[in-house]
Amino acid sequence: MNEVNEMSTWFECKVKYDKMMENGMQKKVTEPYMVDALSFTEAEARIIKEMTPFISGDFSVANIKRANISELFFDETGDKWFKCKVNFITLDEKSGAEKRTASYMLVQAQDLQKALENLLEGMKGTMADFEIAAINETPIMDIYPYAAEDEDLPPVAES
Numbered sequence: 001m002n003e004v005n006e007m008s009t010w011f012e013c014k015v016k017y018d019k020m021m022e023n024g025m026q027k028k029v030t031e032p033y034m035v036d037a038l039s040f041t042e043a044e045a046r047i048i049k050e051m052t053p054f055i056s057g058d059f060s061v062a063n064i065k066r067a068n069i070s071e072l073f074f075d076e077t078g079d080k081w082f083k084c085k086v087n088f089i090t091l092d093e094k095s096g097a098e099k100r101t102a103s104y105m106l107v108q109a110q111d112l113q114k115a116l117e118n119l120l121e122g123m124k125g126t127m128a129d130f131e132i133a134a135i136n137e138t139p140i141m142d143i144y145p146y147a148a149e150d151e152d153l154p155p156v157a158e159s
Helices: 040-051 112-122
Strands: 010-020 026-036 059-067 071-073 080-091 098-109 129-137 142-144
Parallel strands (some): 071 098
């Protein structure tokens, strides 16, 4: 199970296009995808680049919004994405009261049970106390993390 973090900024991009349905009919759909980008402009460029090979015909980016996601846990066997609300529990030094800070993570899995297992596996090394407050299936179709090869760099000459 891979994990992506390192201060990523995630954007949810809604892509509108004509999808070929199983019955052979075309239907206009709007599907959400996640991309890792530095700005709204880059998010739009990245989602267009990622979607172009998969969509025949016109499509448009209907909406882009910043997503409050702190971590992602990938599982290649899963075809769904679950949004998990994890509360980190800290003790207030002065009052001695417990303080909960919510953090949102996306977990790839085939079902709710596997999402919970993958989340717990991903959280294993965490020193902080935490509780899982919620796990919900999302409509997210796919996630495109940033990769160095995404940059248009000139090829390096072999010596």
